[in-house]
Amino acid sequence: MAPAEPDHAPFKVQGEEPHFPEELEGWKGYIEWEKYPEKKKQAAEVLSRYDFPVPPEFQLKPLPQTNPILEGVRWKYYHYAMGATLKNQPEISWKYVQKEKSPDMIHVLQFPYNGEPPRDRLVKTEITPNEDFFVRNHGGIPEIDADKFFFDVEGLVNNPKKITLEELQDESIFPRMSKTASLQCSGTRRIEQIHEYPGDGDELINAPWAEGAIGTARWTGVSLKKVIKYCGGLKEGGKHVEFFGADTYFKKGQVFNYAVSVPYRKVKIHEVMLAWEMNGKPLPRIHGYPLRVVVFGFIGARSCKWLYKINVIGQPSLAPVQMKEYLYYSPQIGKHNNTYSNGFSIQTMPVSSAIMTPLNHDQIVHDGKIKLTGWAFSGSGWPERVEVSGDGGHIWYEIPWNKLSRKVFYSWRVWEYEMPVDAEGWLEFCVRCWDDALNASTQPTFVRSAWNWDLHVTSSCHRIKVYSMNRNKPATARRLKQCEESGVPIVPITRPIPFDVETEEEYLENMERRHGRDPEE
Known part of the structure; x- marks a missing residue:
């Protein structure tokens, strides 16, 4: 088993080790929880035997200068407690990090794995290489054989079906589609909120992301609308589509399969894909092999990985990830008064942007210009204009059109700019963007205006402080x-x-x- 953090005792099984067998041949690490209430009850009883470690404090004191930054001890212990089927998930997850991701990834959380690439490399290309694409997992990594794989379509559809990957890839049944689209975690740039105004401190739900929890890939698969049509269309009352992943998710002493939902109106306009290919290659296991959901423009959490079931329902999912997490609270809401119902569900990613180079606190000798690089994104369309400032936001410079990557619906634009810099000493650079609907007002000037209890969607102007030394002086x-x-x-x-x-x-x-x-x- 993976080692615990130094201040935690090694895990010890309490009582008899439970036996929750794998559900299907060729589906290693998958336990079906949602169909079996008694099994979920038994798992909750097992968890109740333990006094699990509390989350580490990483907001009111400096973050560890380690990589991984956080280990995720209690999440490992949850999996250990479930017995043979899940206890090796932390090691399996780390194995795929080492196998499928770049060796210099910034490991935000070791388990469940959360990681982002080095800042400077992320924006060198319009398409993010698979090995540099950020990872935001909520559990372990099921190992599913493609030839044994299938998924169910059920709920409010006229003809529920079981569909294999081979059937899904048959173009005589399902026309294939490819789309370049960005995925972004709603926690991107959370570290800015943490530094200024700490919030909820769950190390998984509120992981300390920097600016790299975004990436762009060329996805290949099938429009979910075609699959729904293949199943006879919706029954009356079908308004939302719920996705289930084969990973196990833990929430407040209960176990679940990862589940989220999106409104059918998003499916109806072909903006939800069932994807098996990423940048011309089969999905990496760490990104959902053999099949995942990709929801264009929505927060990454809705793009369910290791998909095994689609359920058409009449209201948004009541699963914890949909009902209790990824909620946006007003600034007056916090530990003292929050409820699930007084936060609204985050779906579309707002306008956001970031400076990726230089890094914060870089000290630069220059000849009157400093080169900036970065990204801009809008989940409701595309970035239309990007501006940067070298004086904290008083004077702005527009990025020339030929220094912005092409416009692609639901994709970021990477940019670079030679900023005129005469002043010396500590300067504050910042960036803002407008999307095609002129949504610049959704980028508040300062992070205080973006603060919310769960520290989501840090959409304020991204700021860095750079020490300027102008050799022309x-x-x-x-x-x-x-x-x-x-x-x-x-x-x-x-x-x-x-x-x-x-x-x-x-x-x-x-x-x-x-x-x-x-x-x-």
């Missing part, structure tokens, strides 16, 4: 030359200069020129 040029001749690096700026910055003779001469330290009597 004579004094700066002299100091750089002094440092070079003395073999002293100018960066980091916090390291003291080991030589005198002015001789006594120079000092006296300059003081005379400046009329001395003190005034005349």
Whole structure:
């Protein structure tokens, strides 16, 4: 088993180890919970035997300078407690991180795995390579054989069906579609809220994401509308489509299969895909192999991975991820008064943008310009204009059209700009964007206006602080030359200069020129 954090005792089974067998041959790590209330009750009784660790404090004190940043001890322990079928899920998950993701990923949470790529590499290409695509998992990674795979379509459809992957890929039945689309976690840039105004501290639900929890891929699969049509269409009252994933999800002492829903109106306009391919390759296991949902423009949580069931219902899902999480509260709501019903469900991603390079607190020597790179995204269309500021938001510069990637519906635009910078010292750069509906007002100027208890959708203007050293300035040029001749690096700026910055003779001469330290009597 994976090691616990140092301040937690190793996991020990309490009582007899439970036996929740795998449901199907070729479906390793999958337990069906939703069909069997007695099984769910038994699992809850098992969980009640344990005094699980509390979430680590990562908001009111500095984040650990480790990678993984957080381990997810209690989530590992939940899986260990369920016995043989799930107890190896933390190790299996980490195996696929090492196999399918870049070695320099920023591991936000080890288990369930949450990770994002290095900032500078994310925006080098319009399409995000699979190995650099962010991962936001809520549980383990089921290992499902494609030749044993099927999914059910049930609920308020006229002809419920069981469909295999082979049938779904038969173009004589289901016309194939491909679409370039961005997926973004609603927690993207959460770290900005955490630094200023902490909120709910669940390490999985409120993981400390930076600016990299977004990516763009070319998805291939079938429009869900075609699948619903194949099942005879909707019965009266069918208004929402619920998706179930084969991973196990834990919430307040209960077990579930991951489940979310989207309104059928989204399906009706071909904006929900059942995808088996990502950037021309079969889905990586960590991203939902063999089949996942991709919902264009909605938060990533609605794009269910390891899909095994589609259920048409009359109202939004009552599963915990839909009913109790991904809620947006007003700033007056918090631990003292929140309820599930007083937060609204987050669906469409709002306008957002970020500066990916330079990094916050970078110290830069330049010749009057500093190169910025970043991304902009809107879940309701596309970014139309991006602007950057070098003075905290007083003077704005529009990114030229030829420095923005092409417009693609439901996809980000990556950008770069040579920012004119005359000033020196600490400067604050920020970025904002408009989408095709002119939704610039959805990017508040400061993060305080975006704060909400669950720390979702940090849509305020992204800000970084950069230390500017303009070698076009004579004094700066002299100091750089002094440092070079003395073999002293100018960066980091916090390291003291080991030589005198002015001789006594120079000092006296300059003081005379400046009329001395003190005034005349």
